[in-house]
Amino acid sequence: MANTIQNWEQMTYPFFNITLNYNLNAFEPHIDARTMHVHYNTILTDYIKKLNQHLESHSELQSMTLIELISYAETSHDTELLRQAGEVYSHFFFFTELRPSTGQIIIGITPQATHKITSAFGGWKNFKDEFTNATLSVFGSGCVWLIKDNKGELRITTKPIIPQNCTPILCLDTWEHAYFLKHLNNRQAYVDAFWNVVDWVKFSEKI
Ligand SMILES: [Fe+2]
Known part of the structure; x- marks a missing residue:
């Protein structure tokens, strides 16, 4: 599956970091480039790595999307998988809901x-x-x-x-x-x- 910002919700194992359609300094001064770099390149990458390590020995889970993994983990009370899949989901969501500021906060609201x-x-x-x-x-x-x-x-x-x-x-x-x-x-x-x-x-x- 192509690693694009549009289709991460359909992504399955092995998970990999999404490609952003903005630069990591795009949110200055609101969110600084160093925070974005650490958050996206280090912390999120580590969450993805741990999720993949968990799924490596569970072939029955490897065709599941993040939402399916979260649902499965809740049903089966697998708290470790729930945390790992949940972190990756919430971070993919967070990083794809951002857009560089134009300085006019109301732009885009219908x-x-x-x-x-x-x-x-x-x-x-x-x-x-x-x-x-x-x-x-x-x-x-x-x-x-x-x-x-x-x-x-x-x-x-x-x-x-x-x-x-x-x-x-x-x-x-x-x-x-x-x-x-x-x-x-x-x-x-x-x-x-x-x-x-x-x-x-x-x-x-x-x-
Ligand atoms: Fe975070």
């Missing part, structure tokens, strides 16, 4: 997306406040997701692994490796910076 955010949260400010509060509430490491559940309802959830039977819309990695080099322990500053680098076109398509 009226339909605004309508859905307003219906669910009362407006963009309320949504961002709620998402930020969820991010600040995560003790230690994990992810904050905006998801659309199987009834089409939007929800913010703090789960290290994407919940089943839902469509992920947005994911913020709250591991310190995602922001410590630039923001130290100021997670609030990291969330504030994040809004400037979201691909709002992609966001609007998914929501």
